[in-house]
Amino acid sequence: MSNCKMFRRSRFLAFVLFVICFTSIGANAKEVIELKATDQDMTPILREVLENISDLEVKIVFEKGTYRFNPDYATEKYCFITNHNNGLKRIIFPMEGFKSIEIEGNGSEFIFHGQILPFQFKACKNVSVKNLSIDWDMPFTFQGEVMECNSDEEWRDIKPFTDGFSWKLRNGRLEFPNIDGFNYSEMGSTLAFDVKEQRIVHGAFDVSSAPRWIEKREGGILRFHEKLNHYPPVGSILHSKGAKEENRYAPAFHVISSNNTLIENVVVHSALGMGFLFERSENAILKKCGIYLPEGSNRVVTTIADATHFCNCKGDILVEDCRFENMLDDGTNVHGTYVEVDKVIDNKIVRVALKHGQQMGFEFAGKDDVIWFIHKPSVQKASENTVASVSIVNDQYINLTFKNALPENLSPGDLLENKTWNPTFTMRGCTIRDHRARNVVLKTPLKTVIENNNFSSMMSSILFRGESYYWFESGAVEDVVIRNNHFEYCAYSGSEHAVMYITPRLGEGFNQQECYDRNIRFENNTITNFDNRIVWADRVDGLVIKGNKITKTNDAKALFPDAPLFDFANCRNVQVIDNDYDGNQKKAIAADEATKKSLIVEKNKGF
Incomplete structure (x- = not known):
């Protein structure tokens, strides 16, 4: 009823x-x-x-x-x-x-x-x-066609889009998005896009733009007076999204x-x-x-x-x-959060700090959550304890009371990571392309499967990067399978990347040679790319690269032609087996002495 x-x-x-x-x-x-x-x-x-x-x-x-x-x-x-x-x-x-x-x-x-x-x-x-x-x-962004650039005189001429965009030139400064009284303080993050492909131009660099002044020219053109390390190609579309903090x-x-x-x-x-x-x-x-x-x-x-x-x-x-x-950042990012020990108050209470400006107020832990302790200089999870209560000091600091005694060697600068709040993650049947940054960023220790996707990336297509500074995003992976995906036109940023890049970013005082990520399998993928780097790995224990079909193309200029196909540093138990490569390269595998001790390379074709 x-x-x-x-x-x-x-x-x-x-x-x-x-x-x-x-x-x-x-x-x-x-x-x-x-x-x-x-x-x-x-x-x-x-x-x-x-x-x-x-x-x-x-x-x-x-x-x-x-x-x-x-x-x-x-x-x-x-x-x-x-x-x-x-x-x-x-x-x-x-x-x-x-x-x-x-x-x-x-x-x-x-x-x-x-x-x-x-x-x-x-x-x-x-x-x-x-x-x-x-x-x-x-949209809250600015777009314009690049008409001319002069690096000697330090200016670029832009014809702004007016249909569907809002902006105003006032006192030599561009005000945008000019919506309901809101404007950014500067042009900020700026990238050049290919008109035909509607994606970031080949070899592009991120630019943080803050012109000295802007003048109006004939034909609706604006001249931006600004010294840049990399000027955009004439005919490209220059896009700005405002200051990072705004x-x-x-x-x-x-x-x-x-x-x-x-x-x-x-x-x-x-x-x-x-x-x-x-x-x-x-x-x-x-x-x-x-x-x-x-x-x-x-x-x-x-x-x-x-x-x-x-x-x-x-x-x-x-x-x-x-x-x-066409996003201006990653296709996905799966991660936890590191907090830093600020003060050990007594044998069961510790005050921790959220470290990145865009983490302020984040709920790091709750009652009954299990927490890992990480002591410098090691990046390993040394012990764990269960939260008894949480007291919020303010948006940056948190007092955590634990059920059991804290480790005796816990010191300011050490890290805490929440064990309870980590997911299993599966991505399948997806297409991610034509955007800034990475297709997939992975930082969960639980089972992760990336399969049957189509990927194209400006930076590395697959990125592993736990960070103990700046973003303070945990953590180390322990069980990842990347299989049966199609990678095409990857890592076309002006900065050097790879189709798959494993690169922990650990702060001062941490061991920079100790393995961080573990048990990654990169299997049966099809890779069609213009440049050399396929896998670039640092500090991983247990990496299998097997059964992949790799074809080097000539449809775009190689940006790093001297780079090896596979590059390993500070790694253990790496296997490169049964891969098929079609193309030219100067060097197939680069490995330091630590990696060579347990490296297996066999049954590959073409290198």
């Missing part, structure tokens, strides 16, 4: 009808909200509906159509968002504390304006979002402290940060999702940062049959 009641929101649109249905499911009731399309601002309408929800199990159904959301009447909250800028955020869907929340888009298009966090799911038990797309009416407002989807999330058939065409961000959440599936440009768009960028990002999650994570393109 069902009991439906109708009501009108006359304050907004008399013709917009909302139907709330209460459907009996055993002893529980699920509240169903049906929303009809309108040409008006949907934010206040949706807000009133959400404020009148009376059930912890809710389904929101959108009639197929286009919905526009402005920030004026959005819910405002101060948010700590990892790898983004903390602060007051305008949230359209502030979904918190639901036992079950479903959003069905029915193929609808959601268009956002201004500084908005579209979806936030906090402390929800079951989350489902299906069948919708997200875009912005005006250009990550919020992801399109922020899932925090939630369980059992399914996002299916959801496409993000633009976002003011990452596409899908999960932090301290358990079990997540992204299926048939996309990050890519709208058809016919003159843009070259989708999300400002990663397509997907998983920070201190646990359970099982699956990314399947997805398409990620």
Whole structure:
């Protein structure tokens, strides 16, 4: 049986009808909200509906159509968002504390304006979002065609895009995005894109741009007076996203402290940060999702940062049959967080510090979490202990009380890592290409499988990089299989990378020769690439490179023609077996003395 009641929101649109249905499911009731399309601002309408929800199990159904959301009447909250800028955020869907929340888009298009966090799911038990797309009416970026460059006189002429972009020249300074009174303090992160391919130009470098002054020229051209180490090619599209401290407002989807999330058939065409961000959440599936440009768009960028990002999650994570393109950072990054010992207060209490500016306020640990202790100079997990209680000092410092005595040798500068919050991770059937940075960044010690994907990357396609400084992202992998993937046109950045790059970044005081990552299998992949470096590995124990078919092409200029195919340093138990190489190279394998002691190279063809 069902009991439906109708009501009108006359304050907004008399013709917009909302139907709330209460459907009996055993002893529980699920509240169903049906929303009809309108040409008006949907934010206040949706807000009133959400404020009148009376059930912890809710389904929101959108009639197929286009919905526009402005920030004026959005819910405002101060948010700590990892790898983004903390602060007051305008949230359209502030979904918190639901036992079950479903959003069905029915193929609808959601268009956002201004500084908005579209979806936030906090402390929800079951989350489902299906069948919708997200875009912005005006991106928070600047694009222009490179007309001429003069490195001697230190200027470049740019013809800015005006259709679909917002900017203003005032007192020799470019103000953008010029939306609702907001502008970046400088041009900031800037990259050149190939017009035909709509991807970053071959051999490009990241540039942090801050012109001395900008002048208006004839024909709508702007002359940027600035000395650069690398000037963009004439005819390319130069794209800027603003200053680093300002250009990550919020992801399109922020899932925090939630369980059992399914996002299916959801496409993000633009976002003011990452596409899908999960932090301290358990079990997540992204299926048939996309990050890519709208058809016919003159843009070259989708999300400002990663397509997907998983920070201190646990359970099982699956990314399947997805398409990620034109982001300004990685396709995915799966990692934990290192905190640094600030002070040992007594034999059971330690004060730790979050170290990166975009980690402030992050929930590192909770009661009953198991914590690993890492003592300099070793990078190994020396011991573990269980958290009894947590006391937040402020957004940077945390006091952790443990059930058992702390290690006697625990000292300031040592690291703590959360053992409890690590996920298994599977990516299959995905295409990731035409974006800045890496396709996949892996830093979880649990089972990881990357299979049957199509990859093309500006930097390294697969990156392993636990970091004990700067980002302080843990941790060392222990069980990874990368198989049956197709790698094509990888590592075309001006900086040197490889198809697969294993390179821990450990701070001062740590042993720089000790093995960090373990048990990585790179098997039965097809690699078609213009340059030499295939695998570049440092400090890994147990690396198998087997059954891969590698073809060197001539479709792009080799950037590092003297590099070896396989390069190993400080490694143990490396096997290079049964690989097939077609092409020319100066050196197949480079290995230091530590690696040579247990290196096996056999049954390979072509080298």
